[in-house]
Amino acid sequence: MKNEKINRKEFLKKAGFGLFSIPLIIQGCSTAGESQTPDHCGFTDSATEGPFFVSSSRESVNINFTKLPGKPMNVNGIVYGGKNGETPVANAKIEVWHADKDGIYYPTGDGDISDYKASEIALRGHVFTNEKGEYSFYSIEPGLYPGRRRHIHYKIIAKGHRELTTQSYWMSDRGSIREQNDWTDRNTEICRYVDFKQDGNEGVAGVFDIYLERQG
Numbered sequence: 001m002k003n004e005k006i007n008r009k010e011f012l013k014k015a016g017f018g019l020f021s022i023p024l025i026i027q028g029c030s031t032a033g034e035s036q037t038p039d040h041c042g043f044t045d046s047a048t049e050g051p052f053f054v055s056s057s058r059e060s061v062n063i064n065f066t067k068l069p070g071k072p073m074n075v076n077g078i079v080y081g082g083k084n085g086e087t088p089v090a091n092a093k094i095e096v097w098h099a100d101k102d103g104i105y106y107p108t109g110d111g112d113i114s115d116y117k118a119s120e121i122a123l124r125g126h127v128f129t130n131e132k133g134e135y136s137f138y139s140i141e142p143g144l145y146p147g148r149r150r151h152i153h154y155k156i157i158a159k160g161h162r163e164l165t166t167q168s169y170w171m172s173d174r175g176s177i178r179e180q181n182d183w184t185d186r187n188t189e190i191c192r193y194v195d196f197k198q199d200g201n202e203g204v205a206g207v208f209d210i211y212l213e214r215q216g
């Protein structure tokens with residue numbers, strides 16, 4: 001996938017965006033530790049699915065339906081697609097799964113939901129984008145497990161577009177020792193780092209926009 005990815009400048013040119021319009025069109029991407037200049041990365045890179053994807057998850061805006069303890073977290077954004085990644089995609093299915101606050105997956109396995117008892121399922125589910133391409137889900141902040149930085153897994157399926165399996169990360173982890181020791185998904189583009197902000201008294205919220213390649 002990496003080799004097929006067009007660079008940012010080419011993407012913007014193909015999409016008909018002038019360079020001076022960049023700050024006006026981009027949401028949710030910024031350059032950590034430097035200025036907060038909005039940026040854009042072209043089509044969203046794929047990342048390994050990992051060993052714990054379970055199919056047939058439930059549709060739920062709140063994927064912490066078992067009420068596990070942790071810091072409340074909201075992730076929201078827009079899925080773009082179309083010929084040049086400029087069009088919001090309605091009805092895209094976004095599968096989400098992540099670890100609990102202690103770095104444990106429920107289940108710690110793969111397969112299908114039907115392979116497990118209901119009590120073994122947590123912190124996974126799916127949502128759909130609305131007519132504006134917008135999505136949002138609520139959960140708790142995932143914890144850490146050995147060898148990985150904090151992350152969330154996604155699988156996005158949208159008609160007419162390539163299926164995308166990817167991961168998002170925490171902007172606050174960017175450049176950290178933990179990231180340097182994470183050999184999964186090296187050279188992550190800046191737009192997959194989510195800049196979480198305080199949301200209410202206890203929670204955090206962040207924006208993760210996703211750009212899908214058209215199929216064919």
Ligand SMILES: [Fe+2]
Pocket residue numbers: 050099151153
């Ligand atoms: Fe993971």
